[in-house]
Amino acid sequence: MSGIQREDEGDFMKAILFPGQGSQFRGMGKELFPLYREMTETASDILGYSIEKLCTEDPDGKLNLTQYTQPALYVVNALGYRKRRDEGMARPDFVAGHSLGEYNALLAADVFDFKTGLRLVQRRGELMGAAREGGMAAVIGIDEASLAALLKQHQLTSIDLANFNTLSQTVIAGPKDAIAQAEKLLTAQQIRCAVLNVSAAFHSRYMEEAKQAFAAFLRQFRFDAPGMPVIANVSARPYRDGEAADLLARQISSPVRWTDTVRYLMGAGVTEFVEVGATVLTRLVEDIRKTATPLLVAQAPIPAAAPAAPAASGARPALLAENLGSALFRKRFGVKYAYIAGAMYRGIAAPKLVVRMGKAGLVGFFGTGGLSFADIEKGIQYIQGELRNGEAYGLNLLANYAYPELERQTVDLYLRYNVRLIEAAAFMQMTPALVLFRLKGLKRGKDGQVEGHHRILAKVSRPEVAEVFLRPAPEHIVQQLLKEGQITLEQAELAKRVPVSEDVCIEADSGGHTDGGIPTVLFPAMLALKRAMEKQFAYAEPICMGLAGGIGTPEAAAAAFMMGADFILTGSINQCTVDAGTSDDVKTLLQDINVQDTDYAPAGDMFETGAQVQVLKKGVFFPTRANKLFSLYHHHDSLDDLPEKTKKQLQTTYFKKTFEEVWNDVRKYLEGQGMRHEIVKAEANPKHKMALVFRWYFGYTSRLALAGSQDERVNYQVHTGPALGAFNQWVKGTPLESWSNRHADEIGKKLLTETAEYLNLSLDRLFPLAAA
Incomplete structure (x- = not known):
């Protein structure tokens, strides 16, 4: 008999089989997850969600969504195989898997480890799940040759044969209308045809784009030679050393030759087929063994695993998501990725979002601006209660030009809760609150070096503001804090040796407060400033400089890293996610915008200065109305000075209240905040009173959006930038098209993964010899 056999067991040979998509069911793996807690937690960490909860509940x-099905089956198959081995099952002679199951076969043969296989499957599932064209159908009761001839006879040449499951069961794939025609044709001829519940024409020519993208992704990995024969779906022959990447990429757009796989194993002497985790393949094998003959192929000895060949001279190692940006930044923040989800006003960057980011090896900032101290405190308690293992998180500190004393009170709250990281936003000058937070964390280490336990991530958009953060704290503020007893003499001395911010994020044109900067102009200028400051003050550690604003696609993120960004920060794209603290109605509006659907409006917290925010334009009137208020403020001296027609319009259409009712609301707020002096100032200065009344509108419109008051949708104030429009176009036609499937941590990892792929392809195109 041709084939390989074990000397100690004569002709008896065993093959382990792993099922693929279609064998999943709720409750699978229930008995396995408690037995292999470490593997389960590792899988959940990589995926960013609980794999146990997905499978069991x-x-x-x-x-049943492809991007979730495939990782779930991979993990359960892996645990099932591990349990069999732990119970004493001998190492099999052969392994094979149907489509997705082939990854478990390769894992069993030690071609890659569990974590690598899961990353491969996760990306494969994303790419296949994103495909939206075409369908599939199972055809039963006709052989492959007759089916192909019948389709050709009726000019259904757009249909491919995708899975050869048995001699009489073939899966076809192609355009949905063609599949519908085939179903009608076959049914009329008494041939069973069942259309499958899938999103695309898998294992056919229509998956070529996904195949190319996956091939680029596979370049990041090194694969070992199989430790036992693994039968490939593509060829129905054993994998050879060096073939893994090519065969796995081709598998996506090639038919699954399962019948020939089983026939090959029969010809090799396999007499026992054991399926892990299901019985789908067992039934197919029984059918094939009854109806098909063994495939006798002259067997070459299967070589033992050999060490990987050294990289060719001049070869460039592939970039990974984890390698993008600065290793120093990742070390400082204690994160896996050089990626931040920035704070968004009024708790839109919610505690739940921050926790998800931290648990995924990323960092997010709680958007505390505009929240009460009670809400901030509640948010801190939730975050600290969830992130107990040193995961990264931060809180926002928003400049408050109208009431600067609130900055100090906010910092006092942060210090009371031992918050170590804050994001300073909208500052134009250094303030005592910022300096206090920074210096409170300074101490002298055993080696005499400065140890800083409080970090300030400064978001800046102007060089003169960046310089303030890149310099040591102003001496007059340091001395003021020292005199007040807020800092120690040692901290005052150490302040001279460190910048206020060792981590600075350059914010180009973004949602919310913006100067409309162009990243390719702004960032290089800021890098030059950074180098000058490092040289002037001889800091012990380099300054990390990142980029934000307009980052919503892999191409934009790649541009940031290529310019030298140590990290990237996203904002707008995280607002349209499940975990963001805004209303579902706002998220529904945002998921459909394009890059042209934003506009500029006055910033409510800096109304009088003319500072701007970028906001949603599509479907709302807020930017037009806010700009009109700003124009009225600059052309009139009081509310009484406004034209009667304008007064009526503002009170009935904009405010839905009289000026007097609005002023009463403002008075109550100011009294509640202990700001009686503002009331006195307004009553003495009609123009200031007009500003406060107009500013009420900005708070009102934010509250409408947060509450999702649909009857007042035209007045929604929604801070967002065009990056979200670009993101929407990037994910169009994929599960992420709906905000209900979006999570900030998953978006971050997907964005970085595809950024690495994009850079690898770009570098190969620019420097083809490096990839030889």
């Missing part, structure tokens, strides 16, 4: 109904 499926609370959100995602288990």
